[in-house]
Amino acid sequence: MPIPSPLATESSADLPDVLFLExxxxxxxxxxxxxxxxxxxxxxxVQDVFVTYLVxxxxxxxLRKYLIGGICNASRKYWAKRAGENRLFVNADVEEDSxxxxxxxxxGLSVRLLVGATLARLSQRCREALRLSxxxxxxxxxxxxxxxxxxxxxxxVHVCRKRAKKIYDxxxxxx
Numbered sequence: 783m784p785i786p787s788p789l790a791t792e793s794s795a796d797l798p799d800v801l802f803l804e805x806x807x808x809x810x811x812x813x814x815x816x817x818x819x820x821x822x823x824x825x826x827x828v829q830d831v832f833v834t835y836l837v838x839x840x841x842x843x844x845l846r847k848y849l850i851g852g853i854c855n856a857s858r859k860y861w862a863k864r865a866g867e868n869r870l871f872v873n874a875d876v877e878e879d880s881x882x883x884x885x886x887x888x889x890g891l892s893v894r895l896l897v898g899a900t901l902a903r904l905s906q907r908c909r910e911a912l913r914l915s916x917x918x919x920x921x922x923x924x925x926x927x928x929x930x931x932x933x934x935x936x937x938x939v940h941v942c943r944k945r946a947k948k949i950y951d952x953x954x955x956x957x
Contacts, residue, residue: 835848904946
């Protein structure tokens with residue numbers, strides 16, 4: 783990246799500090815707003831990304847794009863690492879002889895699979911209508927997304943709930 787004229791007057795020893803101060807706020811904002819990184823973890827990610835730049839600056843052609851791309855990748859890696867820590871069967875604290883916990887766990891998984899199978903049998907339009915309804919969208923917002931009127935959107939949610947209930951009951955009887 784060509785050095786802007788205000789930075790050209792800074793000594794080369796101060797250049798990393800100036801660049802960090804110039805870009806750190808934007809990087810923090812991207813990590814917290816776009817990826818939901820907690821404030822206590824965001825500074826570490828920003829510093830890690832900036833260090834990758836300092837290791838080999840000649841390879842970077844556009845510093846702003848490099849740092850934004852780096853913070854996006856670091857944020858994704860942050861959440862992927864957290865997801866790995868919270869995997870279902872990795873918890874070492876759970877004892878082998880925990881009967882009620884295991885039953886609750888399998889009952890929860892069973893219900894999730896049952897609901898997933900029910901939703902898979904509904905049409906895309908019904909799934910979308912139910913999703914919007916359960917997210918708390920108003921009739922007019924649902925109508926806009928579904929390309930219909932508000933009253934028809936409410937009717938569609940009603941019909942889709944009935945269909946889902948019927949499918950759910952049929953699947954449950956087979957179990």
